[in-house]
Amino acid sequence: xxxxxxxxxxxxxxxxxxxxxxxxxxxxxxxxxxxxxxxxxxxxxxxxxxxxxxxxxxxxxxxxxxxxxxxxxxxxxxxxxxxxxxxxxxxxxxxxxxxxxxxxxxxxxxxxxxxxxxxxxxxxxxxxxxxxxxxxxxxxxxxxxxxxxxxxxxxxxxxxxxxxxxxxxxxxxxxxxxxxxxxxxxxxxxxxxxxxxxxxxxxxxxxxxxxxxxxxxxxxxxxxxxxxxxxxxxxxxxxxxxxxxxxxxxxxxxxxxxxxxxxxxxxxxxxxxxxxxxxxxxxxxxxxxxxxxxxxxxxxxxxxxxxxxxxxxxxxxxxxxxxxxxxxxxxxxxxxxxxxxxxxxxxxxxxxxxxxxxxxxxxxxxxxxxxxxxxxxxxxxxxxxxxxxxxxxxxxxxxxxxxxxxxxxxxxxxxxxxxxxxxxxxxxxxxxxxxxxxxxxxxxxxxxxxxxxxxxxxxxxxxxxxxxxxxxxxxxxxxxxxxxxxxxxxxxxxxxxxxxxxxxxxxxxxx
Amino acid sequence: xxxxxxxxxxxxxxxxxxxxxxxxxxxxxxxxxxxxxxxxxxxxxxxxxxxxxxxxxxxxxxxxxxxxxxxxxxxxxxxxxxxxxxxxxxxxxxxxxxxxxxxxxxxxxxxxxxxxxxxxxxxxxxxxxxxxxxxxxxxxxxxxx
Ligand SMILES: Cc1cc2nc3c(=O)[nH]c(=O)nc-3n(C[C@H](O)[C@H](O)[C@H](O)COP(=O)(O)O)c2cc1C
Ligand code: SF4
Ligand code: FES
Numbered sequence: 001x002x003x004x005x006x007x008x009x010x011x012x013x014x015x016x017x018x019x020x021x022x023x024x025x026x027x028x029x030x031x032x033x034x035x036x037x038x039x040x041x042x043x044x045x046x047x048x049x050x051x052x053x054x055x056x057x058x059x060x061x062x063x064x065x066x067x068x069x070x071x072x073x074x075x076x077x078x079x080x081x082x083x084x085x086x087x088x089x090x091x092x093x094x095x096x097x098x099x100x101x102x103x104x105x106x107x108x109x110x111x112x113x114x115x116x117x118x119x120x121x122x123x124x125x126x127x128x129x130x131x132x133x134x135x136x137x138x139x140x141x142x143x144x145x146x147x148x149x150x151x152x153x154x155x156x157x158x159x160x161x162x163x164x165x166x167x168x169x170x171x172x173x174x175x176x177x178x179x180x181x182x183x184x185x186x187x188x189x190x191x192x193x194x195x196x197x198x199x200x201x202x203x204x205x206x207x208x209x210x211x212x213x214x215x216x217x218x219x220x221x222x223x224x225x226x227x228x229x230x231x232x233x234x235x236x237x238x239x240x241x242x243x244x245x246x247x248x249x250x251x252x253x254x255x256x257x258x259x260x261x262x263x264x265x266x267x268x269x270x271x272x273x274x275x276x277x278x279x280x281x282x283x284x285x286x287x288x289x290x291x292x293x294x295x296x297x298x299x300x301x302x303x304x305x306x307x308x309x310x311x312x313x314x315x316x317x318x319x320x321x322x323x324x325x326x327x328x329x330x331x332x333x334x335x336x337x338x339x340x341x342x343x344x345x346x347x348x349x350x351x352x353x354x355x356x357x358x359x360x361x362x363x364x365x366x367x368x369x370x371x372x373x374x375x376x377x378x379x380x381x382x383x384x385x386x387x388x389x390x391x392x393x394x395x396x397x398x399x400x401x402x403x404x405x406x407x408x409x410x411x412x413x414x415x416x417x418x419x420x421x422x423x424x425x426x427x428x429x430x431x432x433x434x435x436x437x438x439x440x441x442x443x444x445x446x447x448x449x450x451x452x453x454x455x456x457x458x459x460x461x462x463x464x465x466x467x468x469x470x471x472x473x474x475x476x477x478x479x480x481x482x483x484x485x486x487x488x489x490x491x492x493x494x495x496x497x498x499x500x501x502x503x504x505x506x507x508x509x510x511x
Numbered sequence: 512x513x514x515x516x517x518x519x520x521x522x523x524x525x526x527x528x529x530x531x532x533x534x535x536x537x538x539x540x541x542x543x544x545x546x547x548x549x550x551x552x553x554x555x556x557x558x559x560x561x562x563x564x565x566x567x568x569x570x571x572x573x574x575x576x577x578x579x580x581x582x583x584x585x586x587x588x589x590x591x592x593x594x595x596x597x598x599x600x601x602x603x604x605x606x607x608x609x610x611x612x613x614x615x616x617x618x619x620x621x622x623x624x625x626x627x628x629x630x631x632x633x634x635x636x637x638x639x640x641x642x643x644x645x646x647x648x649x650x651x652x653x654x655x656x
Pocket of ligand 1: 151152153154155156157158160180181182183184185258259260261262263264296297298299301302475476477
């Protein structure tokens with residue numbers, strides 16, 4: 001009988017040599033005339049263990065990792081195909097504390113199933129939400145989502161049910177579902193992992209949304225930096241056949257513009273235009289894609305829906321704290337020892353994630369600052385590591401959870417430099433529509449340069465510039481760039497008072 | 512070029528908002544979007560040349576000149592900065608000086624806990640890239656080319 005092996009095809013695993021490992025395993029098995037089946041699964045999200053190879057044995061799945069091409073002969077020699085002893089043997093991966101302590105809901109199939117197989121998806125609990133949705137009136141589907149307390153996971157945390165209700169209330173022949181898979185925030189990988197590791201879940205969530213609001217066409221807008229996610233989605237669409245009914249989904253590739261993650265810029269981009277942010281109103285829910293009512297939701301938001309239907313609104317709503325219900329897949333990134341995906345209900349603390357899961361910095365030096373929520377998120381000092389992970393607690397300290405990315409820096413970080421980078425990123429990525437963002441960000445770079453050259457009188461100017469950007473920008477690009485800048489200034493002012501040599505731009509000299 | 516464009520146009524004729532998919536296909540086939548393609552795209556989609564040009568220049572992904580033998584992108588975003596991407600970027604710029612490779616910054620490749628990360632020729636990814644590892648990768652690329 002054929003022995004089944006899992007070698008992740010996740011982009012993170014590929015970047016660490018998973019294809020070479022898979023090829024070496026196949027070659028070795030052929031040489032030994034062993035009958036094996038290689039499944040390219042997603043990643044379990046324990047990135048320091050990638051490439052993580054799992055073998056299906058009579059005792060269940062046995063994991064080995066991190067496996068390099070060079071380890072393959074010794075694995076065969078240790079009879080790993082039957083779970084044999086080896087220095088890289090980890091046993092049942094799900095029993096590792098890093099995974100066992102998590103509460104995986106949305107990401108629970110990622111790394112477990114074969115992302116190319118609809119049957120495997122259905123065998124692991126997929127599809128039940130869509131089946132139920134087909135038997136419900138649209139308003140009931142919307143109510144379930146409202147009752148679950150689900151809020152948008154793309155950053156703004158807007159209640160999903162209310163958005164859907166608005167679209168349902170419009171009378172229009174054509175409505176659209178747009179899945180935001182632009183995941184531009186540094187430090188975030190959850191969308192990518194889900195798209196690559198459990199693509200059918202996104203398709204199901206979109207199909208449910210379509211039934212809920214009366215839409216017949218959907219788009220998934222994937223950033224061009226994620227070619228593997230596009231391949232996974234297109235393969236899943238091809239395998240889906242008539243499972244999705246008459247609902248049609250098209251995958252669209254972005255083209256390297258961070259601002260196209262902003263929902264209205266994304267609509268412009270799908271329409272074939274420059275990604276310039278639209279004025280609101282009208283809301284996309286009323287006049288969105290091609291002028292029609294449109295639901296736009298983040299990948300994780302959409303992927304949360306099938307389970308909310310299948311397991312009930314209360315199941316989801318019972319998790320979390322305050323008005324942050326359910327779970328959030330946090331992503332531990334940057335200078336962190338055990339980087340990866342940690343899905344837990346809202347309510348734990350940054351410290352737990354950074355130390356209990358993350359194990360502190362990768363360099364072994366003290367953690368000095370963490371940026372939460374991407375390039376528009378605040379930098380938090382150690383004194384704020386006990387902040388509870390929920391939307392309101394973060395808002396209360398002038399920070400944001402965003403898409404759940406947590407980027408750790410050790411004590412070698414220069415926070416004035418990070419503040420400058422935030423302004424630089426805004427200058428590069430601004431859509432150019434409003435002055436505070438377009439011009440303000442460039443002024444911001446200059447002002448920080450003068451501060452770093454020793455001119456402390458420029459600090460009030462930097463604050464007033466941030467004030468103008470916060471209040472005068474049309475969208476969060478210009479409006480939230482002050483978060484990283486001001487948090488750096490407020491918590492790490494000492495980094496702004498040392499005279500330092502002028503900084504090169506990040507990426508300067510590269511093309 | 513015209514034959515290639517016509518095939519691409521035909522493929523997208525029924526698609527609303529087809530400009531980005533068309534540009535992606537052209538760049539995929541030709542390596543860049545040549546100036547001569549602009550009036551043809553404009554005519555196909557009933558747009559002005561200025562509109563097409565505006566879209567091409569708005570998106571960092573689209574190139575108007577042929578790339579080098581290989582395209583190397585180094586991640587310069589925060590999570591990779593935390594893991595030393597600046598030193599890698601500086602090293603890469605020096606290492607590839609005068610070589611026929613295109614070097615570009617990219618802002619996140621979704622490999623944020625295993626930086627510094629790079630991408631070669633759009634789909635090949637590498638994580639935890641030290642200057643030494645970078646040189647070895649470039650050496651291998653040179654042999655491939
Ligand atoms: C500059 C900018 C970039 C954004 N990037 C993303 C993104 O990459 N992914 C995402 O889901 N939302 C992003 N958003 C938020 C979207 O505008 C929008 O709120 C979200 O897609 C709505 O979906 P949700 O309610 O499910 O979160 C961005 C917003 C701004 C202002
Ligand atoms: S804040 Fe910046 S990105 Fe947003 S609309 Fe204004 S210029 Fe465009
Ligand atoms: S920040 Fe470099 S891969 Fe995400």
